[in-house]
Structure formats: C-alpha cells, structure tokens
Amino acid sequence: MRRALIVGLVVLAPLAAGCGGGEDDAAAAPRAEKVSAAASAGVVAPAKVEVIAGLTGCKPKIRIEADELREGVCRTEKADYVITTFPEERLKQTWLDSASVYGGTYLVGTRWVVGAKPEVLDDLRPKLGGEIQKLQGIGPAPRS
Incomplete structure (x- = not known):
C-alpha cells in the first residue's frame, strides 16, 4: 500500500507542477514585453559614458575603468569636460x-556626473537633463 502511494505521488507530481506553470508563464509575459519596450525605446540604465x-556631440577618451565608476x-572646440558614470x-x-x-560645479543625473565650468554645464543641461550642483569645498574662498 505504501509503495502504491509513493508511486502515485511520483506520477502525479509532474502533472500538478505542469498545471501551475501556465499561470507563471502568463504573469511573466507582460514583464518580458515591458523590458523589450524599454529596450526599443532606447532606455539605458545606467547611462554609459559613451551615450552621454x-x-x-563628443567621442570620449576613457581614462578610468573601475568597478565603482567609469570616467x-x-x-571639444567649445570646452573640455569630464563624464563619470556609476553602477x-x-x-x-x-x-x-x-x-x-574640493568644491566645484557639476551637472548631476541618475548614476552620472559631468564636471565642467558652470557656463559649459548650462549649455549641456538641455541635452542631458540633470541638476546643476555647486559643491562648497573646504578652506578659504578664492578671491575674485
């Protein structure tokens, strides 16, 4: 009797698992759609130095490639600037x-920072978005 019960459970287990699989597949389908829609829309996360x-309008020269950041x-003819991205x-x-x-002014977005003179950042902001942040620094303020 015990042997028959075990054999019956072994035979029925794959069938029970197969029945529940359809619900998981249906739930997974919309997620796959969303991912492909984001990819086709050109969404990049996190942004890459090359994309920014x-x-x-620049082709960057990569100077730091580390686990914590890429820089x-x-x-360009108009200005020099540094783009740093983070995972x-x-x-x-x-x-x-x-x-x-150290202080300085930066254009800051999600997982990226651009460092340049404030007037350059003002020009880049409409193209990249982000928020301009001025960091104070330590020590005496420079004389004007």
Whole structure:
C-alpha cells in the first residue's frame, strides 16, 4: 500500500507542477514585453559614458575603468569636460561627498556626473537633463 502511494505521488507530481506553470508563464509575459519596450525605446540604465558623450556631440577618451565608476574626458572646440558614470546611485553619492572637499560645479543625473565650468554645464543641461550642483569645498574662498 505504501509503495502504491509513493508511486502515485511520483506520477502525479509532474502533472500538478505542469498545471501551475501556465499561470507563471502568463504573469511573466507582460514583464518580458515591458523590458523589450524599454529596450526599443532606447532606455539605458545606467547611462554609459559613451551615450552621454554622444548626446553632447563628443567621442570620449576613457581614462578610468573601475568597478565603482567609469570616467571619460571630452575635448571639444567649445570646452573640455569630464563624464563619470556609476553602477549604483550610492556610489555616485559617495563620489559627490568626496568631491565636495574640493568644491566645484557639476551637472548631476541618475548614476552620472559631468564636471565642467558652470557656463559649459548650462549649455549641456538641455541635452542631458540633470541638476546643476555647486559643491562648497573646504578652506578659504578664492578671491575674485
């Protein structure tokens, strides 16, 4: 009797699992659609140095390639600027906290930062979005 019960459970287990699989497949289908729709819309997350540079009309020279960040330099006729991207938002915030020691003005977006003169950042902002942040720095203020 016990042997018959075990054999019956072994035979019925795949059938029961097969019946429940249809619900999981139906639930997974919309998620796959959303991912492909985002990809076809050109959504990039996190943004790459090359993508941000391309939006500004520049081909960057990558100078740092690390797990925590990637950094590229853009040199154009109008200006030079540095684009830094991060795999996580918290790494960007750590970078900004460290940069605040030195001061400066940056264009800051989701997982990316562009460093340049304020007038250059004003020109780049309509192309890239983001928010201009001025970091104070430590020590005496420069004389004007």
